Amino acid sequence: MSGRRWWKGSILTTAAMVLIALGVPQVVDQFGLLQLTVFAAMCILALSLGFVWGYGGILCFGQSAFFGLGAYTYAVTAINLGESTVGMLLALVVPAVFAALLGYFMFYGRLSDVYLGVITLSVTLIFFNLMNSTAGDAYRVGKARLNGFNGMPSLPTLNVPGDPGRLLDPAETFYLVMACLVIVYVGLHVLLASHFGRVVVAIRENEARCELLGYDVRLHKLLVFTIGGGIAGLAGCLFANWGAFVSPNVFSLTMTSQIIIWVIVGGLGTLLGPIIGCLIMQYLATALGTQQLANTSLVFGVIFLAFVLLVPRGIVPSLRRLALRA
Amino acid sequence: MDLAAVLTFEILNGVATLVLISVGLAIIFGMMRVINLAHGEFLMLGGYAAIVATNHGVNIWVAMLLVAPLVVGVIGVIAERLIIRVLYGRMIDTLLATWGLSLFFIGIVTTIFGNTVAGIGAPLGSLGVGRYTISLYRLVLIGIAAAILAVIFVALRRTRLGLIARGTMENPNMAAALGVSPPRVYATTFGVGAALTGLAGGLLAPISGVLPTVGAAYVAKAFITVISGGTAILAGTAAASSLFGSINQLLTYFTTPVIGEAGLLAAAILLLRALPHGITGKLFRGSL
Numbered sequence: 025m026s027g028r029r030w031w032k033g034s035i036l037t038t039a040a041m042v043l044i045a046l047g048v049p050q051v052v053d054q055f056g057l058l059q060l061t062v063f064a065a066m067c068i069l070a071l072s073l074g075f076v077w078g079y080g081g082i083l084c085f086g087q088s089a090f091f092g093l094g095a096y097t098y099a100v101t102a103i104n105l106g107e108s109t110v111g112m113l114l115a116l117v118v119p120a121v122f123a124a125l126l127g128y129f130m131f132y133g134r135l136s137d138v139y140l141g142v143i144t145l146s147v148t149l150i151f152f153n154l155m156n157s158t159a160g161d162a163y164r165v166g167k168a169r170l171n172g173f174n175g176m177p178s179l180p181t182l183n184v185p186g187d188p189g190r191l192l193d194p195a196e197t198f199y200l201v202m203a204c205l206v207i208v209y210v211g212l213h214v215l216l217a218s219h220f221g222r223v224v225v226a227i228r229e230n231e232a233r234c235e236l237l238g239y240d241v242r243l244h245k246l247l248v249f250t251i252g253g254g255i256a257g258l259a260g261c262l263f264a265n266w267g268a269f270v271s272p273n274v275f276s277l278t279m280t281s282q283i284i285i286w287v288i289v290g291g292l293g294t295l296l297g298p299i300i301g302c303l304i305m306q307y308l309a310t311a312l313g314t315q316q317l318a319n320t321s322l323v324f325g326v327i328f329l330a331f332v333l334l335v336p337r338g339i340v341p342s343l344r345r346l347a348l349r350a
Numbered sequence: 351m352d353l354a355a356v357l358t359f360e361i362l363n364g365v366a367t368l369v370l371i372s373v374g375l376a377i378i379f380g381m382m383r384v385i386n387l388a389h390g391e392f393l394m395l396g397g398y399a400a401i402v403a404t405n406h407g408v409n410i411w412v413a414m415l416l417v418a419p420l421v422v423g424v425i426g427v428i429a430e431r432l433i434i435r436v437l438y439g440r441m442i443d444t445l446l447a448t449w450g451l452s453l454f455f456i457g458i459v460t461t462i463f464g465n466t467v468a469g470i471g472a473p474l475g476s477l478g479v480g481r482y483t484i485s486l487y488r489l490v491l492i493g494i495a496a497a498i499l500a501v502i503f504v505a506l507r508r509t510r511l512g513l514i515a516r517g518t519m520e521n522p523n524m525a526a527a528l529g530v531s532p533p534r535v536y537a538t539t540f541g542v543g544a545a546l547t548g549l550a551g552g553l554l555a556p557i558s559g560v561l562p563t564v565g566a567a568y569v570a571k572a573f574i575t576v577i578s579g580g581t582a583i584l585a586g587t588a589a590a591s592s593l594f595g596s597i598n599q600l601l602t603y604f605t606t607p608v609i610g611e612a613g614l615l616a617a618a619i620l621l622l623r624a625l626p627h628g629i630t631g632k633l634f635r636g637s638l
Contacts, residue, residue: 083442085449126619133623141445142385142573143619149570150615157608277566281453288446322457328450332443333436 034213037296038206045202049195057194062266063306064201067299068208069259070286074298075212076252077287079221081228082245083137086144087256087283089151090119092274094257095264096155096170102180103168107188108265115261116254123253127246134242148280155272175271182265201262208255212295215251224248278321282309285324288331291338300340356482357603363488364602365595366495370554371568372575373498373587374547379576380583381519381539384441387448388429389572390565391455392544396422396551397468397560398459404470410556411473418552419545426544430537438533452565460562469559491553498546503584515539571598571611574618580628589629594618 049057073087094115101111126147130140159172170176182197184190192200215221227234227241235241264270273279282305290301305324312320335342375389386392399421403413429451437444474486506512518525518535526532551560558564575594579586594614602610625632 083445129619129623133626135622135626137442138383138385138445139577139622139626141442142577143622145387146570146573146615146618149566150611152566153570153611154608157606277563281449284446284449319457319461321453322461325450325452325454325457328453329433329447332447332450333433336443 033296034210038210041202041206041209045199045206049198054194057198058266059310061194061198061201062263063303064198064205065259065262065266066286066306067302068201068205068262069256069283070290070298070302071205071208071212071295072252072255072259073283073287074290074292074295075255076248078292078294078298079216079228080224080245080248080252082249082252083141084144084249084252085141085284086146086148086280087252088275088280089144089148090123090253090256091260091263091279091283092148092151092155092270092272093119093122094260095270095274096176096260097257098261098264099176099179099270100165100168100170103176104166106180108180108182109185112182112258112261115257117257119257119260120250120254124246124250127249127253131242131245131249145280148275149277152272152275152277155275173272175269175273177269179264179268179270181268197265201266204258204262208258209295209299216295220244220247281328282324285328285331287338288328289338291340291342294338294340294344297338297340301338304339352481356484357599359484359489360603361596361599362492364599365591366492367554368571368575368591368595368598369495369499369587370491370550371547372572372579372591373502373583374543374545374550375572376576376579376583376587377502377546378540378543380581380586381515381543382536383581384434384444384448385573385576386540386543387445387569388452388455389448389547390567390569391452391459392422392426392547392565393551393554393568394459394560394562394565395425395455396548397555397564398463399548400552400555401468401470401560410470414552414555415549418555419549422548422551423541423545426547427537427541429544430540434540435533435537438536456562456565463562465562467559467561470556472556487556494553498549499584499588506584511538571614574615578618578621578628580625580630582630586628586630593621593629 048060052060069087069091072090073084076082076084076087097118098108098111098115101114102108105111126144130143135143155170156173158170159174161169163170163172168176180188182192182200184192216225223234223239224244227239227244231241260274263274286301286305287298288301289305290299291297305327308323308327309320312318312323331338337345371393374392375386378384378386396418400410400413400418403417404410408417433447433451434444437447472485472487474490476483476485477489504512506516514525514530515535515538517528518530518532522532525535554568558567571594575587575590578594579588579590594617597617598610598614600610601613622628
C-alpha cells in the first residue's frame with residue numbers, strides 16, 4: 025500500500041471519529057451514550073493489542089493484565105486521594121512499568137512466540153487468582169479495600185484536574201474517552217510513520233535481518249510492549265471510571281480472549297481493524313447478553329474458530345484486498 | 351518429625367498434581383511444538399465425564415480412570431481431525447484455534463450443566479501421621495502420577511509406536527521418507543495427550559469440584575510447567591514439576607496458596623530468562 029493512500033485512510037478515520045465524538049451526544053439518549061463510552065474505552069484497549077501484536081509482531085495473550093492493572097491502579101489511587109488526575113496518570117505509568125519489567129525478562133531472554141503468548145496469558149490468569157483472593161480487611165492499600173472477587177464499588181469518577189468537587193457528567197466523559205481514542209489512534213499512526221515505527225515493522229517482517237543491520241531488536245520490542253501496556257492501562261482506567269467499579273474480572277480469561285478476538289476479527293496489521301472488530305464484537309456481546317439466546321462464550325468461540333480457519337486475515341485487510349482488486 | 355513427614359507429603363502431592371495436569375500438554379507440546387490452549391477445558395471435560403458417569407451408577411474408579419480419559423481422548427481426536435489438522439505448520443493459528451475451542455467448550459458445558467459447581471466425594475479415607483492426618487486419596491494420586499510417567503517412559507523407550515513417535519519428534523521429514531505418516535502420528539499424539547488430560551481432570555474432580563470455567567484455575571500452572579520444562583516430554587515435566595511443585599507448596603505452607611502460585615510464576619520467568627528453551631533445552635539434553 026502506498027504511503028499516500030495510508031495517510032488518506034487514517035485522516036478519513038480520524039475525521040469520522042471526531043465527527044462521532046461531537047455529534048453523538050446530540051442525538052443519543054443517556055443510556056446509549058454510556059454504552060458508547062465503554063465501547064470507545066474498549067476500542068483503546070483493542071488498539072493497544074493491535075499495535076503490539078499487529079505491528080510489533082509480539083504475541084501477547086495477556087493484554088488484559090495491563091488493562092486490569094490500570095483499572096486497579098486508578099481505583100486505589102482515586103480512593104486514597106479523593107481526586108482522579110493523579111490516578112489517571114498512574115494508570116498509564118504503572119502498567120507501562122510492569123510491561124517493561126515483564127518485557128525485559130521475555131525479550132532479553134529471547135523467548136519465542138509460543139512462549140511469549142503462554143507467559144503473558146499465565147501472568148493474566150495469576151493476576152486473576154491473586155485479586156480474587158484479596159477478600160477481607162487485611163488486603164487494603166491505604167484507604168482502599170481490594171475486596172477480592174466482589175470488586176471495588178463506588179469509585180470516585182473523573183473530575184476536572186485540580187478541582188475534585190467538579191465531576192465530569194456523562195457527555196463530558198464521553199468527549200474525554202473519545203479524545204483519548206483519537207489521540208491514541210493518531211499517536212500510533214505518527215509513531216508508526218516515524219523511523220522507530222518503521223524499524224518495528226521491519227522487525228516483525230524479519231527479525232534476523234534487522235539484527236544484522238544493526239538494530240537492537242530486543243530494545244525495540246521492549247519499547248513497543250511498554251507503550252502497549254501503557255495504552256491498555258489507560259483503557260483500564262477509563263473502564264473503571266465508566267462503571268465506577270472494578271473487579272478481578274478485568275483479568276479473566278473471558279476478558280483477555282475478547283481482546284484477541286477483536287483483533288483477529290478486525291484484522292492484524294491495521295489500526296482500523298481492531299477498532300472495527302471491537303465494535304462488532306462488543307455490540308454482539310451486548311445483544312447476546314440481553315437476549316439470552318445462546319451462551320456468549322459459545323458464540324465467541326465459534327466466531328473465533330471461524331475467523332482463524334476461514335478469514336485468517338480479518339475483516340479490514342480482507343475488504344481492503346477486495347477493494348484493491350475491484 | 352510428623353510435621354516434616356506431612357510437609358514432604360504436601361510437596362510430593364504438589365509435584366504429583368503438576369505432573370498430572372501438565373503431562374498431557376507436555377506430550378502434545380513435545381511432539382508437535384504446539385501449546386494446546388484448550389488444555390484447561392480438556393481437564394474440565396474430564397472432570398464432568400467422571401462426575402456424570404459416577405452419578406449414573408458407574409464405579410468411581412472406573413469413571414475416573416477409564417471413562418474420563420476415553421471421553422476426552424475421543425473429543426481430542428475429533429478436534430484434531432476438524433481443526434488442528436487444517437492448521438499444521440501454522441503454529442500461531444493453531445494456538446488461536448485451540449483458544450477458540452476452549453471458549454466453545456466453556457460455552458457448551460455452561461449451556462448443558464449450568465454455571466454451578468458439580469462434585470463427587472473423594473474415595474478412601476484418611477491416614478493418621480502422628481498428630482496430623484493425610485488424605486489417602488491424595489497418596490494414591492502421587493502413585494498414579496509416578497505410574498503415568500513410568501508408563502510413558504516404557505512406551506516411548508520399548509515399543510514400536512514409541513520409536514516411531516520419537517523419530518517423528520526428532521525429524522518429521524526423515525520419518526516420512528521412511529514410510530511413517532507424520533499426520534497420523536500427530537493425530538495419535540493429540541488423542542493420547544487429550545486422554546491423559548481427561549484422566550487428570552477426572553482424578554482431580556473429587557478434590558476441587560468442577561465448573562465450566564475451572565480450566566482457568568489449572569492452565570496457568572500447566573503452561574508454566576510445560577514451557578519451563580522444555581521439549582523433552584518426561585525429563586522436562588518431571589524436572590519442572592519437581593521444582594515448581596516444591597516452590598509452590600513451600601510458599602503455600604508458609605504464606606497463602608495465591609502467593610504460592612505467584613511465586614511459581616516468578617520462578618518460571620526468572621528460569622526462562624536464564625534458560626530460554628526450558629530446563630531440558632540446556633540440561634538433560636537428548637533425554638526423553
